[in-house]
Amino acid sequence: MxxxxxxxxxxxxxxxxxxxxxxxxxxxxxxxxxxxxxxxxxxxxxxxxxxxxxxxxxxxxxxxxxxxxxxxxxxxxxxxxxxxxxxxxxxxxxxxxxxxxxxxxxxxxxxxxxxxxxxxxxxxxxxxxxxxxxxxxxxxxxxxxxxxxxxxxxxxxxxxxxxxxxxxxxxxxxxxxxxTYSLPKRQVANGVADAFTHVMEQYLTYPVGAEIQDRFAEGILQTLISVGQKTIANPEDYEARANLFWAATVALNGWISVGVPQDWATHQIGHELTALHGIDHARSLAIILPHLMRYKLEDKKEKMIQYALRVWELSGTDEELVEGAIQRTIDFYESLGIPTSGKAYGIGDATINEIVKRFEERGSAFGEHGDIDAKAASDILKMSIAE
Amino acid sequence: MxxxxxxxxxxxxxxxxxxxxxxxxxxxxxxxxxxxxxxxxxxxxxxxxxxxxxxxxxxxxxxxxxxxxxxxxxxxxxxxxxxxxxxxxxxxxxxxxxxxxxxxxxxxxxxxxxxxxxxxxxxxxxxxxxxxxxxxxxxxxxxxxxxxxxxxxxxxxxxxxxxxxxxxxxxxxxxxxxxTYSLPKRQVANGVADAFTHVMEQYLTYPVGAEIQDRFAEGILQTLISVGQKTIANPEDYEARANLFWAATVALNGWISVGVPQDWATHQIGHELTALHGIDHARSLAIILPHLMRYKLEDKKEKMIQYALRVWELSGTDEELVEGAIQRTIDFYESLGIPTSGKAYGIGDATINEIVKRFEERGSAFGEHGDIDAKAASDILKMSIAE
Known part of the structure; x- marks a missing residue:
């Protein structure tokens, strides 16, 4: 509720x-x-x-x-x-x-x-x-x-x-x-991916019937999908730039997080990848989120279906919608030139082991259910380098 | 822009x-x-x-x-x-x-x-x-x-x-x-209609490519449509009450009005109906808005089509969508027990003449184009009592 x-x-x-x-x-x-x-x-x-x-x-x-x-x-x-x-x-x-x-x-x-x-x-x-x-x-x-x-x-x-x-x-x-007209394409793409992931951390959990918050989150995601590519293709499109700027601002200003559960495990694992590997912040998120979606598929199922239907306007069985939700998320990051496989960034067992060690030392447990611990982080990271 | x-x-x-x-x-x-x-x-x-x-x-x-x-x-x-x-x-x-x-x-x-x-x-x-x-x-x-x-x-x-x-x-x-559980049904219905109209005043103008603002406005309208009837039918539905309360708050807190044109002619004419006839505020708006939509059909066409497609999920030719937009708006007010015909409230020529006089004296001109003056208000009011 x-x-x-x-x-x-x-x-x-x-x-x-x-x-x-x-x-x-x-x-x-x-x-x-x-x-x-x-x-x-x-x-x-x-x-x-x-x-x-x-x-x-x-x-x-x-x-x-x-x-x-x-x-x-x-x-x-x-x-x-x-x-x-x-x-x-x-x-x-x-x-x-x-x-x-x-x-x-x-x-x-x-x-x-x-x-x-x-x-x-x-x-x-x-x-x-x-x-x-x-x-x-x-x-x-x-x-x-x-x-x-x-x-x-x-x-x-x-x-x-x-x-x-x-x-x-x-x-x-x-x-x-x-x-923002003169920003390098890589920074623009990272910005779009960062804002997109911020919304997902506050949206893709489990439903509590918060209709305004869900609609607003979906609206920001749709806007980022609409203007992300446009901005990269045509850097001096004022309207696209303005929409992107405002979307990034409202993605993390408290408007969509009120009254709803939040995840943030993607960020917590991603921060370690940046700290240890120097991977761009947004890219670290793109490595984790799609694999975390698959790992937490059962817990997040209802919201994944809603996301598939409303944001991506997919149709099909529940299973097809969930698969579609994951695939569209991967495709979106990749369309911005951001790989979602850990392998593409040279992540290997040594990195995973260090992150596991840190999570264990700190007693870390993230996510909307507080169950993304060292073991879960390790599983998600292994999924990210399996492809 | x-x-x-x-x-x-x-x-x-x-x-x-x-x-x-x-x-x-x-x-x-x-x-x-x-x-x-x-x-x-x-x-x-x-x-x-x-x-x-x-x-x-x-x-x-x-x-x-x-x-x-x-x-x-x-x-x-x-x-x-x-x-x-x-x-x-x-x-x-x-x-x-x-x-x-x-x-x-x-x-x-x-x-x-x-x-x-x-x-x-x-x-x-x-x-x-x-x-x-x-x-x-x-x-x-x-x-x-x-x-x-x-x-x-x-x-x-x-x-x-x-x-x-x-x-x-x-x-x-x-x-x-x-x-809010113990509110009389009439007050709840008025509240839903009031919040709905607040959004429409900020949304149903002409497009400036403000995607976040449009999506947020549409999300509030969809939420009000979803919870309005539910709240009236089941007064102790906490979730519906919470959604209605939050929807009414964000409908007029500045979040959806930034960077976009605004109308507010419905409110300005409606205020006169309340002042002269004692008509409930929300009901005064329901009398005006649908007829203003028809009166300004050409100016508001693009947004009316967007509203029909996204909020009511209609399909059809542009003309069908515009007609559908007006009819669904009327149906929505009426579904809350709020008549949209001025006749139902006993509005007649005397009231219209007094409003025209006031608008003329004050040099009033409202709406996103500043063209809802005494003459326009008179035409809209006459349309509202013609049915």
Whole structure:
């Protein structure tokens, strides 16, 4: 049955072409701003210039080089600078990794307890306060722009953990679809696959009769199917870009997760593949989800049939619908140029054994029934390299 | 094309059975609370007792008797009491009318400029501050629980106006589907029709390629069609009640209106019918919408076809689909026991002439193209009484 829930999402979304110009309305004039960014694409696509122009008159320092799968080590270097420079406002400019890293920084900068990996990322300490964050997002994918989640990696130990807390909501996020025109095709494809999988984690569990949440989830999946290929084929299709950006945002902003069970085992196993193998986040998900669907076929049967009927508009017997659901999911990832076989990424027994060891050590158990443990993860990973 | 938009909705929604017990977590302990309510159904359905139990230890005064289509006259009496008693927190307990009225009060109580009808309802003055509002909603219908809109009527002049301002968002809204079990069938039916029409006002215009917004709107319509009858037939079906409550909330909380054109001419004409004839709000909408659909058939053709295909799953030629769209809309209202002919409500030439006069005096022009003026309203109203 429809579960009780609380929903409050305070993020101000500023959406559309030219919206970077609205920055000064949303950052206090006397702020000491730290602009954080990633590999430097914001210089080649003109976004850095737009941001700096909008921030004329502000006291701004910059910190670049935040990686995809942002690392604790890099972020702590940024935290040191921000502390020394008495930064009062963080402006993340880039994709979900930059914003995730900046969310961590917002809590770490004023934190005085030390050991930020355990205390903040692993949530051993109670969060005290956080610096305000604004974002100029340039990549539709993670949904970080409208949620309170951040995923941080540690180079030293090849670990990757998610943190979530209401203090991590950005105050505002600016999404201008035109800033995404110049993204490499691989990043666009990854973004589509990431958003698609986010929806599946919140949708493909078991039915609780939550009709709005199901319809919304199905609508996002249909939109991603409709615009994914279009965006890759025609990078300057504003409408497709806008739909993709908004789809990625609402895929993980709390609107479809209220009152329903959630899975997230695909992400938990996928995070290990990224941590150990450096596989792109979205690709790690594409390796796991279709095999997890087959592994949990009985538990997920009702929702798989609904998914086949409503999202893919298939018809047939229950068995045909379930098979069709799995095959269409595989085909969708592959149509984006993303292989779904673990073999394609060189995953072998050594990786699987390490993941099993980690899950056992941590006593991990994920999924909507809490039964995706070390053994289940191992079975799913073995299925992924069997093909 | 997908329009630029800004979205920020700070309301905390607390949803599910037993959630009234969460009141003390959400109201400051030292608050002077004014509990506002309507006709007294909160006494017979146990909600008043639940609220008072939850507020043990608080300083609470009560103001009852806020009408359906809350009147300026009644509300100003409540404002006087609240000013005298130095109320610091308003808790609306009831349906959308109670909450709408309380929203007006929240701005009126601290307002010192006088003439609250013109200054606050008609927005002639700049809003200064507002008292914080919480809501315990007991009627799925208006969506007031998660938006910043209020509609206020004036007895003296038979007028009805909508006001909207970010200060009018409640801080929190508690929605317990069980509190709706005892609603009269007529109110439930009206709520379903009201929510349905809210979606149609934001959806049935012209396409701008906003796929998420369209899919979400269609999903709400499908949910209302699915649970409307079920709720009326079996009042204690928790799942149907929960779906109806959540559908009514998301029908008018800003999620489906971002970036798309909106109509609202049905509401504007309907408000006049309520003001002049005392027709239930939802019923006034059912009189107008189907005839407005036929009147604007050419302008709305593309969306009507999409609506017929996706929401009603019809097939046929474009003409058949458009006809089917209108007929299914009529059938839906009628299936809820709500007549769609103006004749059934005794509307005649005198009413139409008065509405034309008002529209002319105000220079009214509504609809997504701004062309529903006095003449158009007259034509639509005449169509509604021709059958």
């Amino acid at each position: 429809f579960n009780n829930f609380t929903l409050q999402n305070p993020v101000k979304v500023i959406f559309g072409k030219g919206s970077i110009a609205q920055l000064p309305k949303n950052i206090p004039a006397n702020a000491k701003v730290m602009l954080t960014y990633g590999g430097g694409s914001i210089f080649s696509n003109g976004v850095h210039e737009q941001v700096i122009n909008a921030l004329t008159g502000y006291d701004v320092i910059e910190f670049g080089g935040i990686e995809a799968n942002p690392t604790f080590e890099t972020l702590m270097a940024a935290v040191e600078v921000a502390r020394k420079e008495h930064v009062t406002f963080l402006l993340a400019v880039g994709g979900g990794s930059v914003l995730d890293g900046t969310k961590f920084m917002s809590v770490a900068i004023p934190f005085e307890g030390g050991d930020e990996w355990n205390n903040i990322v692993k949530r051993k300490a109670k969060y005290g306060e956080a610096l305000p964050i604004g974002a100029v997002m340039t990549l539709p994918a993670t949904g970080s722009e409208m949620n309170s989640i951040a995923v941080i990696s540690k180079k030293e130990t090849d670990e990757k953990f998610g943190m979530g807390h209401p203090l991590l909501y950005p105050q505002f996020s600016i999404l201008d679809p035109e800033t | 997908f329009n630029n938009f800004t979205l920020q909705n700070p309301v905390k929604v607390i949803f599910g059975k037993g959630s009234i017990a969460q009141l003390p977590k959400n109201i400051p302990a030292n608050a002077k609370v004014m509990l506002t309510y309507g006709g007294g159904s909160i006494f017979s359905n146990g909600v008043h007792e639940q609220v008072i139990n939850a507020l043990t230890g608080y300083d609470v005064i009560e103001f009852g008797g806020i009408e359906a289509n809350p009147t300026f006259e009644t509300l100003m009496a409540a404002v006087e009491v609240a000013r005298k008693e130095h109320v610091t927190f308003l808790l609306a307990v009831g349906g959308g009318s109670v909450l709408d009225g309380t929203k007006f009060m929240s701005v009126a109580i601290p307002f010192e400029g006088g003439d609250e009808w013109n200054n606050i309802v008609k927005r002639k003055a700049k809003y200064g501050e507002a008292l914080p509002i919480g809501a315990v909603m007991t009627l799925p219908a208006t969506g007031s629980e998660m938006n910043s809109i209020a509609v206020i009527s004036k007895k003296e002049t038979d007028e009805k106006f909508g006001m909207g301002h970010p200060l009018l968002y409640p801080q929190f809204s508690i929605l317990d589907p069980e509190t």
